[in-house]
Amino acid sequence: MANVLINVPRQAKRGEVIEIKTLVSHPMETGYRRDQLGREMPRDIVRRFVCTYNGTEVFRADLHPAISANPFIVFSTVATESGTLTFRWTGDNGFSMTESAAITVD
Amino acid sequence: MRRLCVALGAIALAVSAFAAEIPPSDRRSGYDFMSRETRAMQDDDTANPGMLSVLEGGTLWTRKAGGAGKACADCHGDARTSMKGVAARHPSFDAARGRPVNLEQRINACRVDRQGTPPLAYESRELLALSAYVARQSRGRPIEIAVDARTQPFLDAGRATFHRRQGQLNLSCSQCHDDQWGRSLAGNTIPQAHPTGYPIYRLEWQAVGSLQRRLRNCFVGLRAEAYEYGAPELVDLELFLMWRARGMTFEAPAVRP
Numbered sequence: 001m002a003n004v005l006i007n008v009p010r011q012a013k014r015g016e017v018i019e020i021k022t023l024v025s026h027p028m029e030t031g032y033r034r035d036q037l038g039r040e041m042p043r044d045i046v047r048r049f050v051c052t053y054n055g056t057e058v059f060r061a062d063l064h065p066a067i068s069a070n071p072f073i074v075f076s077t078v079a080t081e082s083g084t085l086t087f088r089w090t091g092d093n094g095f096s097m098t099e100s101a102a103i104t105v106d
Numbered sequence: 107m108r109r110l111c112v113a114l115g116a117i118a119l120a121v122s123a124f125a126a127e128i129p130p131s132d133r134r135s136g137y138d139f140m141s142r143e144t145r146a147m148q149d150d151d152t153a154n155p156g157m158l159s160v161l162e163g164g165t166l167w168t169r170k171a172g173g174a175g176k177a178c179a180d181c182h183g184d185a186r187t188s189m190k191g192v193a194a195r196h197p198s199f200d201a202a203r204g205r206p207v208n209l210e211q212r213i214n215a216c217r218v219d220r221q222g223t224p225p226l227a228y229e230s231r232e233l234l235a236l237s238a239y240v241a242r243q244s245r246g247r248p249i250e251i252a253v254d255a256r257t258q259p260f261l262d263a264g265r266a267t268f269h270r271r272q273g274q275l276n277l278s279c280s281q282c283h284d285d286q287w288g289r290s291l292a293g294n295t296i297p298q299a300h301p302t303g304y305p306i307y308r309l310e311w312q313a314v315g316s317l318q319r320r321l322r323n324c325f326v327g328l329r330a331e332a333y334e335y336g337a338p339e340l341v342d343l344e345l346f347l348m349w350r351a352r353g354m355t356f357e358a359p360a361v362r363p
Contacts, residue, residue: 003161003162005151007152021152023152023155025155025162069155069312070155070312072153
C-alpha cells in the first residue's frame, strides 16, 4: 500500500513563490544489497517524480538508487492561477502513484 | 603511580555500576540530542516519514477483518478519543495473562480474541502501522505507568535487566544511559533511553520500528544475545523504561538517527 503526504498552501497571492513538500512511501531498494541467504535483492526504486500545475509541468526529478527510502521532495513554484497541482511518481515494477491538491490564487 | 591509576579506574567503574537514577529535572527525550534538521523532520507532519505509517494504520483501523467481520473502529469508534493516552500507559497489566503486555501485544490480543484473526507478526508493516496509529493518539500526553502490587515484580525484573552487566562488553544499560548520557559514542550522542516516541522512524533503519527493535539493537551493541520479540524480559524492560520516563511527554511517531 503506497501512501503520500503533501503540503501545499491552500491559498496564495498571484506571483508568490510557494513551497511544496511531498513524501511518498517507498522502500527504494537499491539493487545492490543481498538478503540473509545471499540472494541479490532486485532493484525497486521510484524513477521519476513529476508535478504539473493545471496541466503544465513545473517540476521534474529523476531518482537514483542512493536516494533514501520514502523520498521527501521539496521544491518551489510560482502561484500563477487557481487550480490543481498534480503529483506523479513512477518507478520499477510498474510503480505509479498520483495525488493532487487544489490551490486558490488571488 | 600506575597501579594507583588502575585502582582509581576500578573504583570509578564500581561506582558507576550503582548509578543513581537521573533526577526528573535532568531528564531529556532523545529528541533533545538530535540535530536541528532531524528535529525539524519530526516536528513537521508532512516531513516525518513515521506519519506514512500512521496514515496506513488509519486505513487498517476501519478495515473489517476475521470471522467476526469487525474492524477496530466498530468496537473502539474514533481512535482520536478512544485511544487517547493508551500508548502512554502501556505496557499495562493484563489480567487474563497475569502479566504486563505492551501495545503490540494488546493490539494482537484484540486481533485474536475479538476479531478472530491470526496475530500480526512483530515488526510487520501492518502491526507497526496499527501501533503507530494508536500511539499517535497519545502525542503530547504525559507517560503514565500504573504500578501496583501486581506489576511491581515485573518492574523490578526490568530494572534488574537495565542494571545488569551483560554481553561480551560486560556493560549495563545504565552505565551508558544513566552515567554517560550526552557524551559521544563514535558518531552518536548517548541519549537517556527514554521511550517517549515509539514506534519511531529511525533514519538508520530507513523504516519504522518498535521499541523492542531498538532494545534488541542495544543488546547487540553489548554483544549480548538479544531476547526474541515479545519475550517477557523485553516487555519487563519496556515497562521499566516507560516507568523511568513517567511524566515525560509522549511524542510518537518520533524520528531518531
